[in-house]
Amino acid sequence: MNEQKISETTPPDLRQGTLFDPAELARLETARSDWETNSIQASVRRIPERENLETTSGVPIERLYMPQDIAGQNYLRDIGLPGEYPFTRGVQPTMYRAKPWTMRMFAGFGTAEDTNQRFKYLLQQGQTGLSTAFDMATLYGYDTDHPMAAGEFGKCGVAISSLADMEVLFADLPLDKITTSMTINSPAAVIWAMYIVNAEKRGYPMEKLGGTLQNDILKEYIAQKEYLFPPEPSLRLVIDTIEFGSRHMPRWNTVSISGYHIREAGATAVQELAFTIADGLAYVDATLARGLSIDEFAPRLSFFFDVHNDFLEEVAKFRAGRRLWAKLMREKYGAKDPRSWMMRCHAQTAGVSLSAQQPENNIVRTTIQALAAVLGGTNSLHTNSLDEALALPTEKAALIALRTQQIIANESGVTNTIDPLAGSYAIEALTNQTEQAAQNYLDRIEQLGGVLACIENGFFQHEIAESAYRYQQEVDRQQRKIVGVNSYLLDEEVKVPTLYVDYEGQKRHLERLERVRRERDQSEVQRALDALHAACDQHINTMPALLDAVRAYATLGEITDVFRAAFGEYLEPAVF
The missing domain is CATH 3.20.20.240 (Methylmalonyl-CoA mutase)
Structure with missing residues (x-):
């Protein structure tokens, strides 16, 4: 009965070249059913299981996975070899x-x-x-x-x-x-x-x-x-x-x-x-x-x-x-x-x-x-x-x-074999x-x-x-435990050294920016920015004009302002 059920519910294209024999899958399904009726029921009466276990995506996690859970798997089509289509096992033949x-x-x-x-x-x-x-x-x-x-x-x-x-x-x-x-x-x-x-x-x-x-x-x-x-x-x-x-x-x-x-x-x-x-x-x-x-x-x-x-x-x-x-x-x-x-x-x-x-x-x-x-x-x-x-x-x-x-x-040692x-x-x-x-x-x-x-x-x-x-x-609700946040708490002050950004560095940065603006060829900057605006308007690739603007030492803000003028700015619509 179980053998017939599995073979009938497995699509024909999946039965071709699958890893498991339908008769063996049926025997395994019987074994799992017996295990759940006998061993599991006795166990949960003594120690109840946690309920509603699922991944962070809400996919239910089964108590046990067995061959019948991947009954339709065709090895070469679905898993394959590393570095070969469909790359399930990695994009390089030897990986790590x-x-x-x-x-x-x-x-x-x-x-x-x-x-x-x-x-x-x-x-x-x-x-x-x-x-x-x-x-x-x-x-x-x-x-x-x-x-x-x-x-x-x-x-x-x-x-x-x-x-x-x-x-x-x-x-x-x-x-x-x-x-x-x-x-x-x-x-x-x-x-x-x-x-x-x-x-x-x-x-x-x-x-x-x-x-x-x-x-x-x-x-x-x-x-x-x-x-x-x-x-x-x-x-x-x-x-x-x-x-x-x-x-x-x-x-x-x-x-x-x-x-x-x-x-x-x-x-x-x-x-x-x-x-x-x-x-x-x-x-x-x-x-x-x-x-x-x-x-x-x-x-x-x-x-x-x-x-x-x-x-x-x-x-x-x-x-x-x-x-x-x-x-x-x-x-x-x-x-x-x-x-x-x-x-x-x-x-x-x-x-x-x-x-x-x-x-x-x-x-x-x-x-x-x-x-x-x-x-x-x-x-x-x-x-x-x-x-x-x-x-x-x-x-x-x-x-x-x-x-x-x-x-x-x-x-x-996990790098020694592939996937x-x-x-x-x-x-x-x-x-x-x-x-x-x-x-x-x-x-x-x-x-x-x-x-x-x-x-x-x-x-x-x-x-x-x-x-x-x-x-x-x-x-x-503590359905999902985060250690140190909603469970296993400690009443202590956090003492971890943190990075401090030196604002003397900002002064040096601004001095360099001012020097760039003072020493560059202003006419060349304007020519490059005008060419970039024209590329935007003419729907041609903007990268050559961008490279020219950068070579002239146009600043990030000046270049982005060209795009703002050409394209406008975006305001996200309110969605409820």
């Missing part, structure tokens, strides 16, 4: 057996001089790639002396107002040997142009530069809210960079499609994955409309994900994401180049999970999250520091976070459920008119707000 993931610690504070010294320190300690944080004024396209920048200098990243600051920021660093990530969005093209021109001045041609520009403006409207211009012209600027990078900078990822900020705003793991892939597809559609072919640009698309505390769900998220993206690129968009099918990703441990209470506990949280990212197959990783719920990380806290990655890479959790009934079942749930969201977004329509009608914002509210309610 060849070399570990890139250890790319996010760094940036105060002046360009301050951050340059932190970069050098981290590289000396074994970091393998740079990742740059910018302060709030820079993220919003303001020069440091603008009234809107008051009080924000260097507090959440480094201040960059002109090419002169970029020259100091990357002084004495081997830009041809390291890759650099830059976390900036609305003014991303401007900051990228500064990086390119600085490298050229030091003798590094742009085609030799490697790195990643976050440049994901769609997620700003969805979650982080650091947008400047309306969605359509902002999307156009992203496509300008994709087109320019595809044709001139083959080692550069011109957009890092970012679920991190979506998750930090309160989204579940499933929402993070689905909304990120939806944004990625919107960039693909817009770039195809520009006239590029899919295999011309898709190999350089990259992704950026959060890693939260639900260990098994996070591992499954990475695996499901790679498989879903591969299917979409090959089957929906007809990509032929296997590199176009790969979801290459950076990961960062969850800032929102860090607590100001008992901050040393954050070391443990970060370790669990980092291990989940590694077992999920990330390509690069940042680990948060224990003090980041209080301030920017101190040098010692950043070193502990880096050492966390190095211990996992060198002492844990060691593959074949786990729980992991494979959760991978399948996560992929299907993400696909369901993608279908809904398409039915609602696509990403831009869902930004305007508030779909994303509403979904994230609902999830954030549900999660906080669970914490407040």
Whole structure:
């Protein structure tokens, strides 16, 4: 009876080449039923189970996973081999057996001089790639002396107002040997142009530069809210960079499609994955409309994900994401180049999970999250520091976070075999459920008119707000325990050294900005800014004009003001 039930309910295409014999599945189902009737019932009478156990995405967690939970799994189609379609087990054939993931610690504070010294320190300690944080004024396209920048200098990243600051920021660093990530969005093209021109001045041609520009403006409207211009012209600027990078900078990822900020705003793991892939597809559609072919640009698309505390769900998220993206690129968009099918990703441990209470506990949280990212197959990783719920990380806290990655890479043994959790009934079942749930969201977004329509009608914002509210309610009711926050409390003062931003540095920064304005060729600056405005009006790629403006030492604020004048500024509609 059980054998007939399983074979009839398993679709014919899934019965072809599956891993398990239907007769054996039936016997296992009988064994599980007997176990639940006898062993489990006796056990729960003595010690009741916790109720309603589920992932952070609300997916129920079964008491036990067995082969019948992945009865339709076809190994080569659904799991496959590392480095081969559908990339469930990783995008490289040997993964960490060849070399570990890139250890790319996010760094940036105060002046360009301050951050340059932190970069050098981290590289000396074994970091393998740079990742740059910018302060709030820079993220919003303001020069440091603008009234809107008051009080924000260097507090959440480094201040960059002109090419002169970029020259100091990357002084004495081997830009041809390291890759650099830059976390900036609305003014991303401007900051990228500064990086390119600085490298050229030091003798590094742009085609030799490697790195990643976050440049994901769609997620700003969805979650982080650091947008400047309306969605359509902002999307156009992203496509300008994709087109320019595809044709001139083959080692550069011109957009890092970012679920991190979506998750930090309160989204579940499933929402993070689905909304990120939806944004990625919107960039693909817009770039195809520009006239590029899919295999011309898709190999350089990259992704950026959060890693939260639900260990098994996070591992499954990475695996499901790679498989879903591969299917979409090959089957929906007809990509032929296997590199176009790969979801290459950076990961960062969850800032929102860090607590100001008992901050040393954050070391443990970060370790669990980092291990989940590694077992999920990330390509690069940042680990948060224990003090980041209080301030920017101190040098010692950043070193502990880096050492966390190095211990996992060198002492844990998890890098010795590829995707060691593959074949786990729980992991494979959760991978399948996560992929299907993400696909369901993608279908809904398409039915609602696509990403831009869902930004305007508030779909994303509403979904994230609902999830954030549900999660906080669970914490407040102690359904979800957070050690040191709502359980296992200590009545003690937090004593953790925090980073102090030296405001003498702001004075030096402003003096450099004033010197740039005084010594540059003003007529050349105006000519370059006029040419940039014309490029905006004529709907031609803005990158060549941006590079010329940067070479003339036009400031970040002056260049962004050109975009503001050409495109206008965006005010988010109220959504209830």
